[in-house]
Amino acid sequence: SQKIEQNSEALNIQEGKTATLTCNYTNYSPAYLQWYRQDPGRGPVFLLLIRENEKEKRKERLKVTFDTTLKQSLFHITASQPADSATYLCALDEASGYSTLTFGKGTMLLVSP
């Protein structure tokens, strides 16, 4: 069966450290993988998109890797800040043309001062 797995337990880190979140998938062939941030009671907000032929993508303090052999994406936030505390969702796009994303359940990140 198809599965997208993100750590269900919250990730607690100290301010200034690098946070690393994992997204593993089974029985999907995504052409793209996206990461979203969701604050409590709000809609998700797009952060980064990475294509299947890209190994790594960066945007400011954010870095995403995509390994189609391992079927895994890693999402890194360097020099983390308390304002980075949120739930982070990965989403797979199998390039149907309609952008019908399939989302993981998300991992909550808590950054302590």
Added chain:
Amino acid sequence: DVKVTQSSRYLVKRTGEKVFLECVQDMDHENMFWYRQDPGLGLRLIYFSYDVKMKEKGDIPEGYSVSREKKERFSLILESASTNQTSMYLCASCKMTGKSSGNTIYFGEGSWLTVV
């Protein structure tokens, strides 16, 4: 600034009532979506639309219908609300660029529906 607006932020409805959730986007996007989000289950796609009057079922369409009479507006309809439809509903939109490009999805703020 791009915007997806959901008309109702919080609703409380009775079992058996007909419920309309409205969504408007101002970005001239072709694609629009309705998801529901539940603790432990994540975001699940209910319906989507790629053009006016066009609709496609998502993963969990049972108990729901949709309407897209204008490009900017996508409505989710619960014909007879039930308690298991208590959830947060999220509308989203994106451009249609074909299979060659991944698209950024823009979400609304969500509508919290409680069915009692």
